[in-house]
Amino acid sequence: MRHVESLSNSQSEKRSCSLQPEKLSIYVLMAAAVRVCACFLLVGLVIESNGKTPDVQITCLFSENCILPCSFKPTGGEEVQWFRQDAVVYSHPQSIDQPSEQLEGRTSMSTQQLALGNASLLLQRCGPQDRGRYRCRVVKGKEENQSFVIMKVEAHIHSVNIDITRLSGFEEVKCSTQDVYPAPRVTWSTEPPTPSDKLRPLTRIMANKQGLYTVESKLKRLKGLSNFTYICTINSSYSARTWRTSLKETVVNDVILTLKTYSFLEWAEINSAEGKDLTIPCKAPWIMQNFTLTWTFKLTTANETTVICTYDSETQLMSNQWKGRARVDGRTMQTGDASLQLLNPQSVEHTGTYTCIITGLQRRHEGQTVVNVTSPARESERMEVKMESSTLWWVPAVVIGLLAITAAFIVGILKLTDDCSRSNNAREARDSHQVRVTLKDSEAVSEGSHLTADPTNEQEVKDVH
Structure with missing residues (x-):
C-alpha cells in the first residue's frame, strides 16, 4: 500500500503562520522601545536647550575697535579665557598660553568691569583675518560657564564711480568701487529696459594685501541711442546698504551729453524702551553744499505718511511739525549728519x-x-516669546517625527496581519482541493475517482501497476 499526499507545503505554511504572533509581539515591543527612546531624547533636548546660551552675532567695522560681549555672575576669583578656534586669544590672569602674533597687542579687558561680571573683550584695529567664532570661558573651581560670539568684519562702500572708457578698443561703461569687504554684488540695468542677454557685463574682483576688494564691472556701450540711461547697482553682502549710480546720455545736435547721478539707500532697525530718548541716524556719504532734507513717518498700523520736518540749506529754514517730540541738530547739518532725535517716545x-x-x-x-x-x-x-521660539522651535519637529515612527510601525503591523490572514485563506483553499490517493496492489482507486488527477499522479499510479 502506498500513499500519495501533498501536505508538506500546507504544514510548513501552518508552522510559519504559527510564528506570526511572536513576530507581532517583537514589533510591538520595538515600537514601544522607539517611543520611550524618543521621549528620553525629547526631555534631554529640552534640558540642554534651556541651559545653553545662544550664539551672539556682531559685525565690526574694518580698522576700528570692536567689543566682543561676555557676562557672568561675579563672586570673585574667576579665571577668564577667550578662544578663537581653540587658540587662546586672551586670558586673565595672564597664563603661559599667549595669543598668536596675529592678535598680539590688540586684545585687552577691563579689570574694573571684570569685577562687575563683564568679561567683554576689546579687539583693536579689526580686519578680515579676525572674523570667526570666539568662545568666552569663565571658570571658578569646578564651575564653568561658556558663551560664543560670531564676529563678522565689514568695510563699507564709501563711493561708487561710473565712467565711459575706451581702453579695450571700444567704448565701455565702467562701474567701480574699492576698499570693500566682503566682495559686493554688482548688477546692471538700463532705462528704457534692455534684455539681459544684450548687456553681458564683465565683472572683476581683486583683493589687496589687507584683504579688501576692488570691484570693476564693464558694459559695452550701446550705440545709436538717445535719452538712454545706464544704471549700476552695488549691494553690500552683510548690511542693508545699496549704492545706485547712473549715467544718462542725451544727443543734442549730434553732441552726446552725459549726466551722472548717485544715490545711496540704507535700511536699519532700532528697538527702544518707552519714554527713553533715542536718535535715528541719517548721514549722507557725501558732504553737500546745497541740499534739502525731509523726514517722514509712517505708522505701523496705518498707511498714511506724515512729514516730521524739512530743511533747506540755501535758506537755512527748518520746518518742524513735531515740535516738542522730535528735533534735528542744525549744527551737524552742514557735515551731512541729519540724525533725528525722538523725545520721550511712546509705544503706540x-x-x-x-x-x-x-x-x-x-x-x-x-x-x-x-x-x-x-x-x-x-x-x-x-522676550519670553523670543526665548520660547529660539529654544523650543525644534519640539514640533521631534513630536512629528515620533508620530511618524509610530504610524510606520502601526502600518507595518497591520500589513503583516493582513498578509498572514491572506496566507491562511489560501492554505485553507488548497486543503479543500487536495486529493488523497490510496493504492493497494492492483485495486482500483478507492477515493477521489470522481476527480481528475494531476498528470504526475497518473504517472505514479502507472508505476505502481
Whole structure:
C-alpha cells in the first residue's frame, strides 16, 4: 500500500503562520522601545536647550575697535579665557598660553568691569583675518560657564564711480568701487529696459594685501541711442546698504551729453524702551553744499505718511511739525549728519518706519529705519516669546517625527496581519482541493475517482501497476 499526499507545503505554511504572533509581539515591543527612546531624547533636548546660551552675532567695522560681549555672575576669583578656534586669544590672569602674533597687542579687558561680571573683550584695529567664532570661558573651581560670539568684519562702500572708457578698443561703461569687504554684488540695468542677454557685463574682483576688494564691472556701450540711461547697482553682502549710480546720455545736435547721478539707500532697525530718548541716524556719504532734507513717518498700523520736518540749506529754514517730540541738530547739518532725535517716545504713537531723504546736485541719500518702541510689560512678553521660539522651535519637529515612527510601525503591523490572514485563506483553499490517493496492489482507486488527477499522479499510479 502506498500513499500519495501533498501536505508538506500546507504544514510548513501552518508552522510559519504559527510564528506570526511572536513576530507581532517583537514589533510591538520595538515600537514601544522607539517611543520611550524618543521621549528620553525629547526631555534631554529640552534640558540642554534651556541651559545653553545662544550664539551672539556682531559685525565690526574694518580698522576700528570692536567689543566682543561676555557676562557672568561675579563672586570673585574667576579665571577668564577667550578662544578663537581653540587658540587662546586672551586670558586673565595672564597664563603661559599667549595669543598668536596675529592678535598680539590688540586684545585687552577691563579689570574694573571684570569685577562687575563683564568679561567683554576689546579687539583693536579689526580686519578680515579676525572674523570667526570666539568662545568666552569663565571658570571658578569646578564651575564653568561658556558663551560664543560670531564676529563678522565689514568695510563699507564709501563711493561708487561710473565712467565711459575706451581702453579695450571700444567704448565701455565702467562701474567701480574699492576698499570693500566682503566682495559686493554688482548688477546692471538700463532705462528704457534692455534684455539681459544684450548687456553681458564683465565683472572683476581683486583683493589687496589687507584683504579688501576692488570691484570693476564693464558694459559695452550701446550705440545709436538717445535719452538712454545706464544704471549700476552695488549691494553690500552683510548690511542693508545699496549704492545706485547712473549715467544718462542725451544727443543734442549730434553732441552726446552725459549726466551722472548717485544715490545711496540704507535700511536699519532700532528697538527702544518707552519714554527713553533715542536718535535715528541719517548721514549722507557725501558732504553737500546745497541740499534739502525731509523726514517722514509712517505708522505701523496705518498707511498714511506724515512729514516730521524739512530743511533747506540755501535758506537755512527748518520746518518742524513735531515740535516738542522730535528735533534735528542744525549744527551737524552742514557735515551731512541729519540724525533725528525722538523725545520721550511712546509705544503706540512712535512705532513705525522713519524715512530720511537728503537731495543735492546729482546726489540722493535715502535711509529707512524701522523703530519699535515697547512698554516694559510688552518688552517682557516679547522676550519670553523670543526665548520660547529660539529654544523650543525644534519640539514640533521631534513630536512629528515620533508620530511618524509610530504610524510606520502601526502600518507595518497591520500589513503583516493582513498578509498572514491572506496566507491562511489560501492554505485553507488548497486543503479543500487536495486529493488523497490510496493504492493497494492492483485495486482500483478507492477515493477521489470522481476527480481528475494531476498528470504526475497518473504517472505514479502507472508505476505502481
